[in-house]
Amino acid sequence: EKGGFEHFMLKEIFEQPKSIKDCFRGRLIANNGQLVLGGIREYANALTNAERIVIVACGTSWHAGLVAEYIFEEFCRIPVEVEYASEFRYRNPIIREGDIVIAISQSGETADTLAAMELAKSKGAIVLGVCNVVGSSISRVSHEGVYTHAGPEIGVASTKAFTAQLTVLTMIALRVAHRKGTMAEQRYRSFLAELESIPAKVEKALKTDDQVKKIAALFKDSRNCLYLGRGYNFPVALEGALKLKEISYIHAEGYPAAEMKHGPIALIDEEMPVVVIATRDSSYDKIVSNIQEVKARKGKVIAIVSEGDSLIPGMVDHTIEVPGTHDALMPMVATIPLQLLSYHIAVMRNCNVDQPRNLAKSVTVE
Numbered sequence: 295e296k297g298g299f300e301h302f303m304l305k306e307i308f309e310q311p312k313s314i315k316d317c318f319r320g321r322l323i324a325n326n327g328q329l330v331l332g333g334i335r336e337y338a339n340a341l342t343n344a345e346r347i348v349i350v351a352c353g354t355s356w357h358a359g360l361v362a363e364y365i366f367e368e369f370c371r372i373p374v375e376v377e378y379a380s381e382f383r384y385r386n387p388i389i390r391e392g393d394i395v396i397a398i399s400q401s402g403e404t405a406d407t408l409a410a411m412e413l414a415k416s417k418g419a420i421v422l423g424v425c426n427v428v429g430s431s432i433s434r435v436s437h438e439g440v441y442t443h444a445g446p447e448i449g450v451a452s453t454k455a456f457t458a459q460l461t462v463l464t465m466i467a468l469r470v471a472h473r474k475g476t477m478a479e480q481r482y483r484s485f486l487a488e489l490e491s492i493p494a495k496v497e498k499a500l501k502t503d504d505q506v507k508k509i510a511a512l513f514k515d516s517r518n519c520l521y522l523g524r525g526y527n528f529p530v531a532l533e534g535a536l537k538l539k540e541i542s543y544i545h546a547e548g549y550p551a552a553e554m555k556h557g558p559i560a561l562i563d564e565e566m567p568v569v570v571i572a573t574r575d576s577s578y579d580k581i582v583s584n585i586q587e588v589k590a591r592k593g594k595v596i597a598i599v600s601e602g603d604s605l606i607p608g609m610v611d612h613t614i615e616v617p618g619t620h621d622a623l624m625p626m627v628a629t630i631p632l633q634l635l636s637y638h639i640a641v642m643r644n645c646n647v648d649q650p651r652n653l654a655k656s657v658t659v660e
């Protein structure tokens with residue numbers, strides 16, 4: 295049932311070109327500009343005219359929500375707030391009649407997310423679900439929703455569900471932006487085509503596996519690890535750190551790279567591995583300076599860069615190349631080597647990759 299892989303997690307990581315494709319199958323046909331989301335038909339107008347969107351989720355799904363915040367704000371010009379479901383539900387949040395609340399959940403059973411949705415509903419919000427498990431509690435409680443169709447995810451560490459969530463959220467944002475007219479037709483078309491090319495780019499990113507494994511061997515005994523990113527890659531840094539923490543029990547933190555000088559830079563010395571997501575995007579020059587700041591303090595830098603980058607490899611200790619894409623779609627590609635890195639480190643540390651200590655696949659208690 296693991297399809298020849300040693301663990302479910304590895305199988306699920308390698309399934310991503312297919313699970314992303316399954317996610318847009320029948321919904322996206324780029325060459326005729328088609329993007330059909332049957333799951334948000336009735337509330338499509340409400341979404342298009344929304345004054346604000348609130349996203350509620352936990353863990354990795356919350357990270358997908360952070361990427362979605364940047365996407366919705368850039369594409370649709372709708373203000374977005376992303377909330378931990380557990381915080382939202384207990385702080386009498388301000389929700390107005392007709393506000394849109396999007397709940398993101400792989401399992402569809404996360405107690406805090408479910409309770410946040412019920413609360414939002416009771417205050418008159420329109421609640422949309424982005425869920426992987428068909429027929430789950432969250433999918434039943436939402437007014438409408440879009441399934442991620444990533445297939446069953448068994449490993450406790452979420453991998454293919456994350457990239458499928460990003461795919462669905464991007465499709466929703468593109469649909470809204472197109473209806474709203476906040477994205478020009480030509481740009482919209484080029485995004486559809488780029489989205490369709492993501493499975494092939496993920497396939498290529500998976501080819502870094504052997505190289506990532508060698509890097510993992512060098513860092514497996516680290517006690518701490520820092521992950522840095524900016525813009526769309528900031529949530530990727532958080533997600534990379536979460537993956538390492540939960541399956542290898544190495545303390546890791548994700549940070550927006552510019553925040554480093556406000557505290558975490560004090561941690562950097564020759565013992566500190568720093569994973570920097572430094573793909574070529576609008577914050578490239580800034581992240582290059584952040585890398586210099588880390589190197590000046592003798593940190594060990596592992597950089598995720600775009601194919602063909604000729605500057606960063608000369609500055610850092612290790613580079614991992616991934617194919618380039620639009621800034622907004624980069625998280626789907628850049629997250630792949632980070633999933634592999636945490637996987638290999640966990641295996642080398644003899645950790646129980648698929649069922650890490652103290653964790654459950656779905657957190658049905660608050």
Ligand code: M6R
Pocket residue numbers: 352353354355398399400401402403404407450451452453536540653655656657
């Ligand atoms: O099923 P959900 O997406 O609602 O689960 C949310 C979190 O419990 C989940 O993402 C958790 O953080 C994972 N173990 C992360 O890999």
